[in-house]
Amino acid sequence: MKERLPREVIAMRIARELFDGAVVNLGIGIPTMVCNFIPEGITVIYHTENGALGFGPVVTAEEFEERADIDLINAGGQFVTPLPGMCFFHHADSFGMIRGGHIDITILGVIQVSEEGDLANWMTPGRGVGNIGGGMDLAFNVRRVIAATEHITKGGKPKIVKQCSVPLTAPRCVDLIVTDVAVIEVGKEGLVLREFAPGWTVEEIQSITEPKLIVADDLKEIEL
Amino acid sequence: MKERLPREVIAMRIARELFDGAVVNLGIGIPTMVCNFIPEGITVIYHTENGALGFGPVVTAEEFEERADIDLINAGGQFVTPLPGMCFFHHADSFGMIRGGHIDITILGVIQVSEEGDLANWMTPGRGVGNIGGGMDLAFNVRRVIAATEHITKGGKPKIVKQCSVPLTAPRCVDLIVTDVAVIEVGKEGLVLREFAPGWTVEEIQSITEPKLIVADDLKEIEL
Amino acid sequence: MINKIIETFEEAVADITDGAVIMIGNFAGPGGFPYYLIQALKKQGAGNLTIVANTAGGIKIPGVLLDFDDHGILFENKQVRKVIANFPFSLSPTHLSPAEKQVNAGEVELELVPQGTMAERIRCGAVGVPAFYTPTGFGTVIADGKEVRYFDGRPHLLEHAIRADYALIRAYKSDRMGNLVYRGTMRQFNPIMAMNARVTIAEVDEVVEIGEIDPEVVVTPGIFVNRIVRIKDDPGFPRHLERSFWVRDSEAI
């Protein structure tokens, strides 16, 4: 099988979906990396569930001693930095922003995503338990949901499936799936293959994708 | 008929119902006067619907030029003064305090109040229209509702009635009625006459009160 | 670069169309009221509007309330089809407001709402809650036609969210991202209306640089605000902007 794109490149591709002034909530994992690849000249306003908007980058290991502060963290518990123009609020207001449709884009990790855009990303398979956290509110209510994921599991099984076999986070919520081999749009007629990783053919991508893919008229190689 | 107490004395009597730390919302009219008669050594925290707690007295005519500021008003549109320890909030939080039972006492004006504590104080009789304002939220939700009123209308009709004939503000909400001739508690068995104005007999008070009054065992003259 | 500053009030309200639902920050006088935006909306002329505000405007009570041109001018100008308010009538039967006359004549529809229910319906519209139960109003005219449900033995009414196309609001300071702070009781309905509307337009005393507002102090996060216009001429209401309401010493009163 061909080489798959590294996680950083998935994040880089997703960064292109952001626009100036976009209000964005990043899930844990690949999504968090997206903020490292925002195009020049674009201001993205990050939202974190625990009550901040417009904060800056994560504190690096070198800055830890000097800058890490338990009173300025993101939803993943990472220390972040202040920026001019940011603000703070409480949890009910924070999820009011989410439920009220005031967040433009959320980028979420995936356990499975279905043909119809159903997302499952909270219940750890095998363990039988899971943390719902704020993911369900995001998946149900944010205007545009982008799923960031490896195309197949470590065991080689498709993560893009006809129907999710694990408990859902939200039905019919995903708008775009960006994987390590393809960019797939969730359309009314089904999944539309829009972009492919360098060297991959439609057939190869289809072979590791459970539902039938519709090939976009303007199918192209992933641009970064 | 005997002399009736002036409005200031009704306010003075009601002020005795307040306690140290009480959170109080005053309606328009006699209720507003209550703040002028708070006993020494007691701190009362005033709440106003338009989003302030712990503000100070109304700006006097002499102070107007110097102190009146449209950005510091009470629910009656009066200019008020700042105090240390006060705070501001928006309308949803303000009525959250009211609906959530966080206001200890409200003092409201009266068009009619019934035997069972039903309060009618918003629909102007004869005019067929009225302003509900914040009075309905207060009457329904504040722990202790004190009705401040003249005992009879200007036309000489009882304001304390068996059943209200004008649209209600809230059913069974009033706890205490303080008038210009009596202090009446709304009890489970009916209206209990607790205090009388100087010179008034039980019979005289009953004669201008529609429902039958229960006379308290410890009936006494109004103390101020 | 995010920059929501608009030069003129006219420009800020230019796209408001006939039939729009408009929330207006308003409470007992000119404090926290978007005076110039309302003037501009009158001039702009959009009709058939639904107004959501504390009052229906034009309540003149000589000697009690300041007499000024509030959103009553939109009624005078026949721009309003419906008003959702809790305090729509003048206190005086001899000084009827334009809205009251039009409601009486059947020209304007009035939806009368308790103030707290109105505030919560606005907040719910802002935060994606379509309906909620409240104790306020059971057993009164407010309950007419509404679903009643008991919780813990107490009757409650089902009330629905209100959503607006535009919110015309008033704040004290803004930066170009739209982060807003207010002053004293200026807040009233403004922050929840700002959260609610599809397009929120704020009239402010001052526009400051990004970073000039302490992040702990922002009341309305900029993401809720679409357009900001700075007031150029003081309309002359009693105010003391040079003085804060922060009284540090209790002896100073």
Place this chain on the structure above:
Amino acid sequence: MINKIIETFEEAVADITDGAVIMIGNFAGPGGFPYYLIQALKKQGAGNLTIVANTAGGIKIPGVLLDFDDHGILFENKQVRKVIANFPFSLSPTHLSPAEKQVNAGEVELELVPQGTMAERIRCGAVGVPAFYTPTGFGTVIADGKEVRYFDGRPHLLEHAIRADYALIRAYKSDRMGNLVYRGTMRQFNPIMAMNARVTIAEVDEVVEIGEIDPEVVVTPGIFVNRIVRIKDDPGFPRHLERSFWVRDSEAI
């Protein structure tokens, strides 16, 4: 004179009885967490508690989250009967929390709630709204047994308010009336829990004189707070209290 300052954490939690419902300010680490009040509650020993908090405590992920004694110690100490949380399990299947073990063993009941629904249920409990409809959860396990209702063609679940006997919260500064300010993301659930509980107990870094807090900046009005205890010993988490998060100059980053 209103004075809500209590000298010791022990005294502040002394009256908590078996079976109480307790909200705890908590989110991904020690920020905004009432560390000393939880220690005192463990020592006090009340049992059969219902805990309402973001996590069920005791989530240790070496190298990711700071390892410290959070409300996991109440589970360890067998004081908990039920927990309402949205993030109750460790991310690592090899580092199970005390709560997870007890839930698995059927010793503790778990009510799993989406985070936003939890926040709104807490706020509704605070503001007298017994129930509300939310889109979140329809078509998932969260919908099991819940009433479904359509608004504008979209399915919603009926969710009920949560009420607490006690809220153990964390704030930055307080005056003796209980007016609270926070610091950065310390707010999280603290302000809405403070509004909710019958008795709210706040652990704060500083107690200041009345009037030292700007009235525009108060996040939790004092009427919601019953008891305040000042922290005497810094528990040693990474913090820089000498520095505010107010960055005035974008070049300073």
